[in-house]
Amino acid sequence: MLTVVVLVAFLAWVTLVAALLARLVDWLEGRRIRRVAAQVQLTDAVHGALGAIVAPTVATRRGRPWTVTMGLAPGQLGAAGRLTEIAWQVLGQASPSVRIVFVPRKGR
Secondary structure, eight states: OHHHHHHHHHHHHHHHHHHHHHHHHHHHHHHHHHHHHHHHHHHHHHHHHHOSSOOOEEEOOTTSOEEEEEEEOGGGGGGHHHHHHHHHHHHTTTOSOEEEEEEEOOOO
16 A cells, blocks of 8 residues: 555656646747747848848847847948837837847948
C-alpha cells in the first residue's frame, strides 16, 4: 500500500513539473511570436509608406520599451524623421514607450 502512495505522489510531482515546463515554453513562444508580429507589422508599414528602404528589427524585454533598430545609409538620413513617426504609430499602440535606434550602414 505504501508503494502505491509513493508511486502516486511521484507521478503527481512529475506531472506538475511537466505542466510547469509546458507553460514556460508556451510563454516564451508567445513572447517570440509577439516580437515577430510587431517586426512584420512595422516592416509592412515602412515598406508601404516609403518603399523598401530599410528593414527594421524589433526587440523588447519585460518592463522595457520596444527597441527598433534601423540601419540607414548616409543618403537616407532625411527619412529618419518619417521612419520614427511610422514606428511610433505602429508600435505606440501596443506600448506607450518605443525606443528607436538608427545605426549607420554602408550604401547609397
